[in-house]
Amino acid sequence: MVELESLVRENIRKLKPYTSARDEFSGTASIFLDANENAFGTPLEKSAFHRYPDPYQQKLKEKISDWLAIPADHIFLGNGSDEAIDLILRVFGQPGQDEVLIMPPTYGMYQVSAQINDLQVVEVPLTPSFKLDRQAIEKVISDKLKIAFVCSPNNPTGNVFASEEIVWLLEHFKGIVIVDEAYIDFAPQKSVLPLIKQYNHLIVLRTFSKAWGSAGIRLGMAFANPQIIAWLNKIKMPYNVSELTQQTALSLLENIEEKEKRVRQILEQREWLTEALLQLPMVQKVFPSDANFLLVRFDHADATYRYLMERGIIVRNRSNQIHCQNCLRITVGTEEENRKLVEELRRMR
Ligand SMILES: Cc1ncc(COP(=O)(O)O)c(C=O)c1O
Structure with a gap:
């Protein structure tokens, strides 16, 4: 002690x-x-x-x-x-x-x-x-x-x-x-x-x-x-x-059960979002997550961050942190929010 x-x-x-x-x-x-x-x-x-x-x-x-x-x-x-x-x-x-x-x-x-x-x-x-x-x-x-x-x-x-x-x-x-x-x-x-x-x-x-x-x-x-x-x-x-x-x-x-229900929904969405992001050519890596967000390495994090922001989608740019070069931190949203995010990224050139 x-x-x-x-x-x-x-x-x-x-x-x-x-x-x-x-x-x-x-x-x-x-x-x-x-x-x-x-x-x-x-x-x-x-x-x-x-x-x-x-x-x-x-x-x-x-x-x-x-x-x-x-x-x-x-x-x-x-x-x-x-x-x-x-x-x-x-x-x-x-x-x-x-x-x-x-x-x-x-x-x-x-x-x-x-x-x-x-x-x-x-x-x-x-x-x-x-x-x-x-x-x-x-x-x-x-x-x-x-x-x-x-x-x-x-x-x-x-x-x-x-x-x-x-x-x-x-x-x-x-x-x-x-x-x-x-x-x-x-x-x-x-x-x-x-x-x-x-x-x-x-x-x-x-x-x-x-x-x-x-x-x-x-x-x-x-x-x-x-x-x-x-x-x-x-x-x-x-x-x-x-x-x-x-x-x-x-x-x-x-309402502990309601909290747990929402946690399960977030985990399902985390899995969906991980898979969807991995299909995108500009995504280099989706780090495994034990949380309600994903750390994602893009080809160009700054440009991706700005592109999303111009479309009303705000994520966190973590590129300047050690080991996080070109990484955005993306909170797992609702099903609709996650789909919208992926759709916008699909359209990005
Ligand atoms: C690791 C960690 N600890 C604490 C907090 C803040 O928690 P609270 O809202 O209880 O102040 C955050 C918020 O993002 C966090 O990421």
């Missing part, structure tokens, strides 16, 4: 956190006059949002706990997983001093969040077959390296990492290991979530933005040892997940 306390920034360890009205009293009462809310209510019919939401989202965490069989005290909820990413960096990274490991090509927010927090970014690119470069990682491990990000399945390459690769990293690096599983529902492989019981320096991120089709509600989840969850709670904004979001997520969790 890693001695977590020593990884935490000293000012965060010493911090006396803000206590909100709902921190000080969270029981039941008939009259609440403690939080300067508006007792006359919301100026919208049938809406009752005049009270602050539960700062620790207990009901929602219990529901997530039932869904994933993870105790509620191992769960942090944030305004998207992007909030969790930022808070983790703030708990463990000493600005101007500590380092963060990222493995490009990968999700851009790791680097941006690290830079905002004035943390030095150490890049160890994935191998050309999108695996962890173990030898290169071993070389950059030091006392200053506090946090390592693994995105699995990885954005934009689409591949999930074998759990042995994650375990190898956990065994070799004793800082905080973040495994971002935003796209795990689309992968055949199981989540590494159960590993949080064994490795107290592992944080697994999940989100409602992808498989749950609810990017608009902004709800991300971090799963980890209760000590880590307590530090994240200590520094988060008091009411970081709105009442609207909490209520919507509770309703979503009544």
Whole structure:
């Protein structure tokens, strides 16, 4: 087990956190006059949002706990997983001093969040077959390296990492290991979530933005040892997940089968789109995907990107990322959207 306390920034360890009205009293009462809310209510019919939401989202965490069989005290909820990413960096990274490991090509927010927090970014690119470069990682491990990000399945390459690769990293690096599983529902492989019981320096991120089709509600989840969850709670904004979001997520969790149905539809479409793209002469390669998008190598990615944009179809140009020369990242859309995309590409000269 890693001695977590020593990884935490000293000012965060010493911090006396803000206590909100709902921190000080969270029981039941008939009259609440403690939080300067508006007792006359919301100026919208049938809406009752005049009270602050539960700062620790207990009901929602219990529901997530039932869904994933993870105790509620191992769960942090944030305004998207992007909030969790930022808070983790703030708990463990000493600005101007500590380092963060990222493995490009990968999700851009790791680097941006690290830079905002004035943390030095150490890049160890994935191998050309999108695996962890173990030898290169071993070389950059030091006392200053506090946090390592693994995105699995990885954005934009689409591949999930074998759990042995994650375990190898956990065994070799004793800082905080973040495994971002935003796209795990689309992968055949199981989540590494159960590993949080064994490795107290592992944080697994999940989100409602992808498989749950609810990017608009902004709800991300971090799963980890209760000590880590307590530090994240200590520094988060008091009411970081709105009442609207909490209520919507509770309703979503009544519809797990509907989510799974949509995941199956996306997987069918992913297969169709892969086959259709492979028929096109300008497509050099469609990388295997465990996510809801495809990384596709074209003869001329820039020209293809512009051509599609002029026809109202927006994809992501990833050409300037390492190992992604001439690659576009294409999200799997509805059947109609995918057909339209392929039709337009067929017409391209
Ligand atoms: C790998 C990865 N993690 C996290 C996110 C952001 O998730 P959220 O919407 O929960 O902030 C994205 C969004 O594209 C992503 O690709």
